[in-house]
Amino acid sequence: MSKSLMIQGTGSGTGKSLIVTALCRIFRDMGINVAPFKAQNMALNSYITDDGGEIGRAQALQAEAARIEPAVDMNPILLKASGDMGSQVIVHGKVHATMKAREYYAFKKNAWQAVKESFKRLSGKYELIVMEGAGSPAEINLMDVDIVNMAAAKYAKAPVILVGDIDKGGVFASLYGTVKLLGKDSRHIKAFIINKFRGDFGILKPGLEMIKAKTGKQVIGVLPYIKDIGLPEEDGLSLGQGARGRGQGAKEIKIVVVRLQYISNFTDFDPFLCEQDVELVYSSNPADIENADIVIIPGSKNTMKDFMLLKETFLDKSIKQAYSKGVQIIGMCGGYQMLGRKIYDPQNVESSHKKINGIGLLNIETSFEKNKTTCQTEAEILGLRDWGLGFSKEKTNPQSPTPNPKLRGYEIHMGESSGDIGLFRINRLSGLNSLNSLSRSDCLLDGSRNGNCWGTYLHGIFENDHFRRGIINNIRKQRGLPPVACTVRYAEIKDRAIDNLANVVRENIDLNYIKKVIGI
DSSP: OOEEEEEEESSTTSSHHHHHHHHHHHHHHTTOOEEEEOSEEEOSOEEEOTTSOEEEHHHHHHHHHTTSOOOGGGSSEEEEEOGGGOEEEEETTEEEEEEOHHHHHHTHHHHHHHHHHHHHHHHTTOSEEEEEOOSOTTOTTTGGGOSSSHHHHHHHTOOEEEEEEGGGSOHHHHHHHHHHHHGGGGGGEEEEEEEEEOSOHHHHHHHHHHHHHHHSOEEEEEEEOOSOOOSOOSOGGGOOSSEEOOSSSOOSEEEEEEOOTTEEOGGGGGGGGGOTTEEEEEEOOHHHHHTOSEEEEOEESSHHHHHHHHHHTTHHHHHHHHHHTTOEEEEETHHHHHTSSEEEOTTOSSOSOSEEEOOOSSSEEEEEEEEEEEEEEEEEEOOHHHHTSSEESSOOSTTSOEEOOEEEEEEEEEEEEEESOOSEEEEEOSSBOSSSBOOTTOEEEEOEEETTEEEESOBTGGGSHHHHHHHHHHHHHHTTOOOOOOOOOHHHHHHHHHHHHHHHHHHHBOHHHHHHHHTO
């Protein structure tokens, strides 16, 4: 069995995911063959692996940090909350069932078996596994069904580093309380890390000595508060209602992402944050929607319920008003389905409604199925003249437009849409379609367009730099602004952000202590 280390937290949002990300890069840079592992993740941001399996987006980022391909064994159990229906339970990358809490607790023995199988396979491939806990290990009402915190640490024989968030307040109480509630299991905690510190270290220092005296465990690192990490967030609660953007100066293009209750895969839009002329806003304010340059309706884990909420708050009317003013409306996955004429749910996959009328800006209809499409894709843009993106069918000379790029992305959806489809020609590179198996050579059509409104099932397409810049420049042209050259390379920016995070962690923790407790 490989060596292992586990990062646990005193609660959600302490920074466990990003610390694991940083450690994966640090150990990889040391020449250690390292992989991330989270036994069970509850998240609405997910990623599709090369073989079509679905895992948490955070584990995919951690794999990037380790410079390896993401795999389903890195996150054997993924839970996606679906409202009143419960949570969709994904085991080894594939949907197992939708369960309510009591049903899932009854399923825990099966889930634990899946966790052990995945860890064993990873352990046979890598020298070191950096594990991530979930929430708090000291939830006293859940300890008997734990498969992600101390149970996983004990199975892997992993020393535990406990992380506390000082920015929330009460960090010493939370560290001390966690140790005391864990009882004899607290012996697996070898040290503490305090995260998100800003202030006078001299005032903090006595607390570090006192917590060691009270628990027998030392603080091996105090990490500073980093305002703009530049990496995808895992939790939708971080989005708020405000503007997000990087760089100085006024932003000429305003993109508003409609803030849905069950928003999923909002990391689709992070690449826009790297564009200096873009302001990205997550909002449910009608004024923001009606006065944007681009409005995006994002993916949702409960399309039916989120759409009903849009209607109840009259935001569907705001979206139509924006469309009538010439604002570009984009629907991603669940948002694409909402923009159609009708949504059918004959088997009550998402709700008790058999049929609802959509916003009606796209001439499509969607029917939900119990099977799920999960695959990586390559897409070709059709109808280039209608897009106005500055692409050509082929590159003939240095002065001609950029050739039509192949766009990489991935699909994660329960529904199938029909009607006026034909925005992209796609090649599914992995995985299964919800209706039938697909070979790598099969090509299909995806997406629909109606004037200044379009939608697609393809996640990740805004990570394609020329496509993203073309979308923005088309808006600039409509507003009489000059185009901006495509100079942003999102993949490189993200990789540098991982390096920067790793450097911050490396400089502010006792790495030798961590190596000692791991045994490397």
